[in-house]
Amino acid sequence: MESQQELEVVKTCKCACRGTSDTRITVGLATCGIAAGARHVYDALLDEVKKRCLDNVKVMQTGCIGVCRLEPIVEVIEPGKKKVTYVSVTPDMAARIIEQHVVGGDIVKEFTVRLDTGGETADSAITSIADTEFYDKQRRIALRNCGIIDPESIEDYIATGGYLALKKALTEMRPADIIDTVKASGLRGRGGAGFPTGAKWSFAAAEPPGQKYICCNADEGDPGAFMDRAVLEGDPHSVIEAMIIAGYAIGAEEGYIYVRAEYPVAVSRLKIAIKQAEEHGFIGKNILDSGFDFKLNIRLGAGAFVCGEETALMTSIEGKRGEPHPRPPFPAVKGLFQRPTVLNNVETFANIPMIILEGPEEFASVGTEKSKGTKVFALGGKIKNTGLVEIPMGTTLRTIVEDIGGGVPNGKRFKAAQTGGPSGGCIPASHLDTPIEYESLVAIGSMMGSGGLIIMDEDNCMVDIAKFFLEFTVDESCGKCAPCRIGTKRLYEILEKITEGKGEMEDLELLEELAVHIKENSLCGLGQTAPNPVLSTMRYFKDEYIAHIRDRKCPAGVCKALLKHVIDPDKCVGCGMCAKNCPTGAITGKLKEKHVIHTDKCINCGVCAEKCKFGAISKG
C-alpha cells in the first residue's frame, strides 16, 4: 500500500464484495471457540460448501462473539437479511445448517440462540444474538469488529473503515491536534487505574525530540479477565493502528507490544497482522507519504503478574527481572531504556481509531461526566451467561448481572460481584444499583480494574475468597520492597489461621492495621492494592469473619477444617449404613435407633452423607 488512493480503492472494492450476493458464514475461532471444538465445525462447514459447490457462500473465521458459554457459535449472514446465530454447534449440526438453512432457506430454529436474560427464560422467537437483551444493552466500540471480521484479513479490517483514522491523523492532523482530540474524548486508561489518556500522551510529547517509545500492555494478568485477549484475537489491527497514531502524536518511531506468553492465539494473530501492516505500508518508512516512520515489535511475557505494572513491564522488555521502579520519574519522562514512553492498555488503544476518525464528541456522548465511553467486562463465575460484554459507563451492576448476565444459575442467591481482580473488591447485593464509573466503584471499596467481573453466590465463602487472592499476591510479589514481600505473607497467614478455625478476634484489628500499612508503603500497584480484597470483604461480610473466629463455623460450607457433619435425628431411621462406611469409626448407634457422629473422631470425609439414603446427614 503505497498511497492513500490505494487505501480508498481497497475499501471500496472490499465493501462492494461484502455487499454482493455472497452469503457469509462466520465461525467464532478465538481461544474459547477453539477450546469448545470450533475448528472441527469450521472444517465441516467448508466440506459441506465444497461438496455442494456453493460458490456464493463464504465460510470465514472470526474472533470472540461474546457468549463464550454457547461456543462453538456460527452466524449465517445472507445479503439483505438479518443474521442468524447458531450456538453450541457440532459438525453434524453444521451439515444440517447448510442443507436446511443456506440451501433450503429454512432457519433451523432448534439450533438458534437461547439466552435467559433479565429474569426471563429465552424468547424462542429470537434467532439473532443481536436481538437478545444480552446484546442490545451493550454498546460495542472497542469490540466493534470482534465477531464480525476475519482477524487474519487486513482487507476485512480496511473494508470496515480500518486505517482511515491513521490516514486522517497523518495527513490532516498535527500531533498536537491528535492529543487535543484524545483529551476532548475523555478517554481514561482501561487497564484499571483510569488515568486520562490524552494527558499521558501530552507529557511524553512535551519531552524534547529524540528516541521515544509507545508500549502496549497486553499482559492481562488479572485472573478472570479476558477482554484484551478478545481484542487481540478478534481485531488486532485496531491496536496496531492506534499505536502508530500514538507514535505520531508523541514523536515516537518505535513501539512494543508486550503480550503474555499464555495467549498463543493472540500472539500468532498479532504477528500475522503486523506482517500484513508492513506489507501494506502502514508500518515502516514514510507511512502513507507522510514522512513518518514507525517500527513495531512484539515481546512475550514469561509468566509474571507483576509485569502488568508499567515500570515492571518495561524492565522486562529490557531483558531483566520484572521489578518495578519508584515514580517519579514517570515513564512519560523516563521509561523504556530510560527514554520517554507512553504505555497504554489494549482496550485503551482499541478505542483510539474511532475517536480519531469520528471525532471526540461521539465517544464523549457515551458514559457519564467523569467516565466517558464504554468498558468491556469479562463476566464469569456463578452467572448464567458467561462471556464478554461492553457497556456504556454509568450502566448499573444490576443491569449487567441480571439483565445481561441472566442472573445466578441453579436457583442460588447472589452474594457478591468481584471487580478489579486481586487489586479489587467484592460488591454485595446492597450496592448492585451502583453505576459503573471509576470513582463510584472506588467509593464502595472496589475499583474498575481491567474488567474482570466474577459473580459469587451463597456457596462461596468470602474469607476463603480473600485468602485465595492473597495466596495469588504472595506468589506474584516480586520481592523488591519489604511491605509487599513480607506484609502480604503475614496477611495470608492470618487468613489461613482464620479459615482453619484458629483465628482470634484480635486478628481482625491486625488485618486492618497491616492492610493499611501495606497499601501506604508498597513500591508499586501490586502491593498498594493487594490488601483490597481483605478490606472489602471485611467491610461487607464481617459477620462471616466473626463466624469463623468466634463460632468456629463457615456459613457457606467451604472451609473444610470448620465443617462438621451432623445427623438429623428427625430423619435418621437407624439403618446403620453410615456407621458401616465410616473410615474412622466415628459413628455409633444401635439398629433402628438414631445414630450419632462423634466430632472428635470425625475427619469430615463426607462418606456418611453420600451413603445415607434418607438425607439425614448434612455438613455445616
Next chain:
Amino acid sequence: MAKTNGLCLGISEQEARLKDYIEKTGRDPSLLLSYLQEAQEIFGYLPEEVQVIISKETGIPLADIYGVVTFYSQFTLVPKGRNSISVCLGTACYVKGAGDILARIKELLNIEVGGVTEDGLFSLDATRCVGACGLAPVVLINKDVYPKMTVDAVEEVLKKYRNKEEPGE
C-alpha cells in the same frame, strides 16, 4: 538422535540452533527472555549448561541469567513430563471448583503440583488465569484446552494421553 525429555546436551544440532538464533537477532541483551524461551523450546528446560551457552553468546553474566530464569514462572530448571497438565486456578475457575479437579489429578497420578510422574508421562502445574473464563473450569494439557472440566471427566481425559503412541505431540 536419542531424545530424553527434550534435552540432548553436546548434540551440536540443538546448540547450533540456539546459537544461530542468538546471532541472527544481534546478540541483544534486552532479548534475554526471548533467548530463554527459544532455549526452553529447544531443550525442554534450562539447566545450568544451557544458561552458560547463553551467557557466552551474549556476554550477560550467568548470575543475571539465573536471576531471570528463577523470576519468571514460565521457565523451568527441571525437565517437565511429556504431557504437561496445567489446571487454571484463576478466580472464575476457582469459584467453579478447580481446586477439586486439581485434587483429583493429584490423587490419580500420585504427584504434587510441580511434580512429574515416575514414568515421565505427566507433569502437573497450577497456572494463573489463562483467559478462557467463560468456559471455566479450564484444564490445559500441552496445547489442548479442556473447557467446563469436571472431577468425573478427569480419568477419561488422562487415559487419552496414556493411550497415545507418540505422547506430547
